[in-house]
Amino acid sequence: MTKHPLDPLTASEIQLAVRVVRDKSGLDHTGWFETVTLDEPDRTERQAQRNSETVARRAYVCCYEPSSNRTLRGTVCLDHGKLLQWEHVEGAQARIVSDEFDAGDRIVKADPRFREACVRRGITDLDTVLVETWAAGNFGDGDEEGRRIAYCHCWVINDAGDNRYGRPIGKLHPVVDLQSGKVVRIDDFGVVPLPPDTASIRPVQNLREDLKRIDITQPDGPSFEVDGYHVKWQRWQVRVGYNLREGLVLHDIGYRDGGRVRPIMHRASMAEMVVPYGDPSPGNFRRNAFDTGEYGIGPALDSLKLGCDCLGHIHYFDVCSHDWHGTPHEIENAVCMHEEDFGLLWKHTDAQTGKMRAVRSRRLVISTIATIGNYVYGFFWYFYQDGKIGVEVKATGIPFPSAIAPGEESAFGAIIAPGIESHVHQHVFSFRFDMCVDGDRNSVEEVEFEAAPVGPDNPHGNAIRILERQLTSERQAQREIDTSRARYWKITNPGRKNRFGKPTAYKLAPGANALPLLDPQSPVAKRAGFMFRHFWATRYAPDELYPAGWFPNQSTGGGGLPEWSAADRPLSDTDVVAWYTLNFHHLPRPEDWPVQPVVYADFHWMPDGFFDENPALDVPPNDQL
């Protein structure tokens, strides 16, 4: 089958790319593979491909070479098996991969200082201990400078064997050099008693008995059509994609209207995330997980199960990840796609005649779930019949637990179980949208409102002024939500007008959100500058993909969005990329233990003058299906 230039890499393509790099790049025998993933064609190449020109398939490959402590990267032409480009990225550290987690666990357990520290805590069987090698960040520690460092957190696996995070070992943090495979030091800040409970998350004995079955049936099959990774559903068209770093990526999002598909977004993804924890105590100030840029969402995707993760008629997409040898690893059922009934779409009852018309809403759901250590993130994309696009994060799993001595109060968190505190933190996601509302030339607008002063034009003080302004350059387009002004942003096409002569547009409608509660000069704030604005817009550039830069692991910061937008490139009638920062603030509750009920955080893109009227008037009522 001919592959589309945006189809995820197959196992054989990963093998080919690995072979080419091994043979041609000069990587020595110690080198291993951080990333082998699709090198996507840029906007110019996509245009050529739409004009039926052939576009070669390429792989992006990033390696780490322990013998030289170098991170190297390049691209491979998969059609001709050629190394196109190869470079050493000065000062960069590759992501931490899961094989390094296993290696780190072994390295630490082999160190006598660690064994002694465990014995001091009454732990003699190291097989019951879990050591996690977290990215160390960059705190200017001379010991760590220029080395590939991981900062570890430790647990005793519970007796039931179903909660590896149930019994945190307090204040014990081995520091590992992943390059040399040696323990640099053991940060031991004092013994804290092990939490007494085993925190089993197995189903309890007495399951409730008053729950009746619910079945979702679609006797006529689903309403979507799938061709490889291309999907048509109702008026929507979208292409499902995947990469090692971001996991699920959506391409070529468009809406069929009057016989043609009107483009809206070239590409949409969750491009970076960071979870800064708010406990300043020794060791714990290190906890700032960039799950995308430091570890990668792609390899962490779950294989989803019908009836558990998903209900109804599901179409699953498989994707291909790999280990550090570059051996491909198929993740079956990594992406779930199905339709959902979503309550009312619209309704009107005529009071005089009693005539009622009600139409139910259906949405297409494309989703993935990533398990990253203790935490679980669902990334859900929704397409609605009225042209709306929803983006939702679902957070579940186990809140990060720390041991606390009996009787002590949690200073920067909450006691959530006997002997366990969980610290206040924020989950901050950066979504990237490569926009093409009705075509490639777009502009950016801000809309907000204010109460007009009382005066001759506003005698009763009820007037609400609508303030619309263009954000004409990148520095202007760095904005925060303001609930006192009901602020939002629009991506418009000045060259395409609706029937009222206004540019066609999509609006970014924020939902619940927060701002970072960090000193802007703190090390994590410098590495994640993107989180200080809810909205950013930048001029499209092919390599500006990740808002904390390409290599956040151990970086000193400043890269990504703050750096690119300092150029202050103009944003009118041009190639626009919109970025949205979604922050949810989390002080764990007792009810979040031992496993947290899903917390939802979301926002929407809505057509705003993109259509001339409600585009869903033609959706048939359910009784006419």
Ligand code: CO
């Ligand atoms: Co949380």
